[in-house]
Amino acid sequence: MDFGYTEDQKMIAELAKDFAEKEIAPHVDEDEENHFYRREILSKMGELGLLGFNIPEEYGGNGLGWMEAVAALYEIAKVHTSWRLSVSGNVWGPALTILEYGTEEQKQKYIPGLCSGEYAGSFAITEANSGSDVASMKMTAKDCGDHWLLNGSKMWISGGHTCDIGLVYAKTDPAAGAKGVSCFIVDYNETTEGVSRIPIHKKVGMWPAPTSELVFEDVKIPKENLLGPLNKGFQICMWMLNNTRMGCATGAAALSAAALEGAVQYANERTQFGQPIGKFQMIQQQIAEMKLEDDAAKLMVFRAAWLKENKLPSQQATSMAKLFACNAAVHGANMAMKIYGSYGYSDEYPCGRWLRDAKQFETLEGTSNIHMGIVAGIELGYTPNR
Template identity: 80%
Template sequence: MDFGLTEEQKMVQDMARNFAEKEIAPYVEEDEENHYYRREILTKMGELGLLGWSIPEEYGGNGMGWMEAVTALYEIAKVHTAWRLSISGNCWGPAMTINEWGTEEQKQKYIPDLVSGKAVGSFAMTEANSGSDVGSMKTFAADKGDHWLLNGSKMWISGGHASDLGLVYAVTTEGGGPKGLSCFIIDYNNTPGITRIPITKKVGMWTAPTSEIVFENAMVPKENLLGPVNKGFQICMWMLNNTRMGCATGAAALSAACLEGSVNYANERTQFGQQIGKFQMIQQQIAEMKLEDDAAKYLVYRAAWLKENKLPSQQATSMAKLFGCNAAVHAANMAMKIYGSYGYSTEYPCGRWLRDAKQFETLEGTSNIHMGIVAGIELGYQPNR
């Protein structure tokens, strides 16, 4: 595996970096303070093709794959990790899943708006009592002949109340567990019976909308079933193996942001007549951060390379996500120490880094779940998809 960037990939990297510095960086602190989701950034991402990775050009895709995608996302998430959710919420979630499992009519109807940024996308699995155990969800879709009737609620849905369309996973065969779930495409703007409640009391990710979604006799057209009935669990696991790349890449990028900020601060701050970077304890912290940061980044590239070459990637994706979240949390902790009292001040980004890092340990599979996936595949208890 050669992870040296091609000239085209370097152009993608520069474009994403310039976009993040110009369109995201100036508003980070203001939007954090106001817990504000700047919708126009998603539109601009779509206009630049930053939402069209691994999507056929006939549906608006950008003609590029996983390696270019993680390279671009890394630059965006390094500036503000909350914006990595847009690529998962629009591209690697709904758009890619519809492209894999959808009918031609569904592909033409929904994918272009997702990859252009015209629509905000989302996917809803988690419920108040159903997180890691996806098969235990209670939201139910009843077959009413000419439509499905959806009842239940979803919790902690990224993009939720801002979403225009998304995927919702629900029970279609009562008592069937994982074999009784199906996936539906939901048009949130034109489906009565849906209430979306913003979740504002969060430790971090303040600029990313998160919601509870309640379905009360929501009528879903028959043609909005994605894939076969009762294949929802299979579709969901396939999707998660893609969207978890967003978590892995975002975590690695956050680790890099912490390292870069800590190096700059260690070279600027002086104590006892010298830069604090000259003290061995600070050097040890920087060295630990550098080792973990590089490892996290290369695990992301390895998983992306496997996906690009259509090779089994589930274990590699879980490894990248698991190690990346550990690296991000450790780097954020180290940054807080290196910055000293200023790290505890909102003048500096250390608090945001630490708040945002912690969510990687639970989002899209807890660290325990990913530990189990990595070990289970290694022990031969489950296949490496």
């Protein structure tokens, strides 16, 4: 097994790293302080082709696959993990799902703009009382002959109030449980009447990443905006999540790496008792623990990407990568704050941001408990590994 990048993957990783250092890094502190979403960064990512992974060139994609995508996203998220949401929100959510399930008209209309950054994307599943239990959602879509009528609300939607295009999941047969969910493409530039998009400002972390509550009151959606077969939305949703969870896994592994790099640098710079604190065994133990978990997380992420690249069953590997990288990020950020000491608790260093941002991975796109269940269920033979 080859553990190195190909020349193309190296170029993509270097391109993404250069972009992140020049376009994202200079604004991190300001955007964190102001909870500010810098929309132009998304457009610039699109211009460089960093939103076109896994999408054929005929639809505006870059024609590159999972390995290149993860290599690029890893470098971006290492600088500021809030921006890893752009890839999931644009590409692995709406664009890739429309590519898989959409009509030719839908593909031509929406995918190129999502890849270029002209459109910001999102997907809306979670509700106030429906999280891990997706099939219990209450939002409905009623067939009114020449249009669909959406009623209900969604909660904790990444990019919900800043996006142009979103996938929205709703019940088209409320009595049928998982077999009564359908998926709809909502064009927020065309559909505004009856839609309320409310920013959620009070969050522990991910401050520059927009998060929203969406309220739909008798919102008319064109009949042609149904994505995929009627009442097959649950299957579409699970297929989509197996892709977008790669964004979570990659972002968590990148945050783990950022915390490790920062801790190593600080341990070599900070002196106590006449020597760098990295010379003390307790600090070395912390660094060693971080390194072990960080390497394992990165390998799991790229293993899952390789399986996807080669069209092999990847659901278990993706959940393992997301779960382990999440644990590595949380533990690594916590260790970094300890190594930095009192300075780790100040805004002068990024330890607080690392820890705040790491915690969201334990919930986002499947809680850690859910992913434990997926891994165990597949291993025990209770569910197939898709």
